[in-house]
Amino acid sequence: MSADFAHRLRRHEDEADAAARSRALRARIVMALGPATMLGGVIWAVVQPWRLTLLHPHGQGAWWLVVEPPLYVIIVGLVFRLVIAPGVAEDIEEAP
Amino acid sequence: MIAGIMPQAEFVHWWFATGFLMLGLVLFAEALVGPEVWGMRPWRKYIWPGLCFVMGIFMWPVMTFFTNSAIHMVAHGSWAEFLMFCGAAELGVARGKLHSQYWRLASSLALIVSGTAFLVHEQNAWLFSRAAFLHHTAGWTALVFAAFPLALAFRPRSMFAASGFAAFFIVLAVMLYCDRDIAPIFGHFSQFAGVPHR
Numbered sequence: 428m429s430a431d432f433a434h435r436l437r438r439h440e441d442e443a444d445a446a447a448r449s450r451a452l453r454a455r456i457v458m459a460l461g462p463a464t465m466l467g468g469v470i471w472a473v474v475q476p477w478r479l480t481l482l483h484p485h486g487q488g489a490w491w492l493v494v495e496p497p498l499y500v501i502i503v504g505l506v507f508r509l510v511i512a513p514g515v516a517e518d519i520e521e522a523p
Numbered sequence: 524m525i526a527g528i529m530p531q532a533e534f535v536h537w538w539f540a541t542g543f544l545m546l547g548l549v550l551f552a553e554a555l556v557g558p559e560v561w562g563m564r565p566w567r568k569y570i571w572p573g574l575c576f577v578m579g580i581f582m583w584p585v586m587t588f589f590t591n592s593a594i595h596m597v598a599h600g601s602w603a604e605f606l607m608f609c610g611a612a613e614l615g616v617a618r619g620k621l622h623s624q625y626w627r628l629a630s631s632l633a634l635i636v637s638g639t640a641f642l643v644h645e646q647n648a649w650l651f652s653r654a655a656f657l658h659h660t661a662g663w664t665a666l667v668f669a670a671f672p673l674a675l676a677f678r679p680r681s682m683f684a685a686s687g688f689a690a691f692f693i694v695l696a697v698m699l700y701c702d703r704d705i706a707p708i709f710g711h712f713s714q715f716a717g718v719p720h721r
Contacts, residue, residue: 457552494534496700499541507548518563519556
């Protein structure tokens with residue numbers, strides 16, 4: 428094997444490794460978006476517990492019992508994590 | 524009796540915030556992985572334009588039932604129209620019926636019109652109340668962030684521009700979650716704004 432060919436082969440391997448690392452990182456970020464959003468909702472619920480009227484339902488109207496904004500944030504994160512993120516992460520790995 | 528059944532305006536803001544948050548996450552994921560990976564499952568291409576279009580449809584009842592002045596109604600109507608226009612243009616691109624990359628300008632136009640509507644229909648000063656502050660902030664944010672879809676029209680593969688466009692919806696969601704019907708802002712509250720609650 429000529430030295431020139433060996434260098435080219437090595438460069439191709441390095442580039443393939445870098446591409447694989449980049450793909451893995453992107454997949455991890457996509458998978459983390461949902462949990463990060465859910466964490467935001469949990470922190471909001473802890474900081475402003477009165478926004479969760481289900482925790483103290485007495486005397487609340489029907490709408491106030493349905494509308495729980497920190498839970499909405501958690502649900503968005505959960506839906507993204509369960510419905511959208513797994514397929515995206517899988518496709519990143521399989522992309523040419 | 525109807526007033527008792529109707530949800531408060533802040534609830535509606537939080538519902539739209541939830542939609543915009545999902546929109547932001549979807550757009551950010553698409554920006555991160557690129558259009559090729561995103562398009563590997565055809566249904567994914569329709570998520571954000573479809574969500575945008577549906578939110579435009581839901582904005583019409585908001586315009587009908589939750590506005591109390593002509594300018595307020597016109598602002599909500601313009602948001603409804605441009606959410607639907609932006610969603611329809613992107614749906615056309617996703618379906619392959621529209622081919623030009625310049626259809627991305629629809630999103631930029633939507634942000635410019637929406638931002639202007641926020642600013643024009645807010646008659647009070649920044650620190651009048653929380654709603655007034657958020658209207659001013661959301662308006663200027665929309666106008667500034669309109670640069671990102673504008674950049675995407677000319678550089679469709681720019682991850683920076685795509686991420687910026689996604690960030691707009693997340694920032695807007697945070698602003699809408701901060702909204703209350705009548706509440707102070709940074710300790711300021713006009714005596715003409717009403718009685719704060721919760």
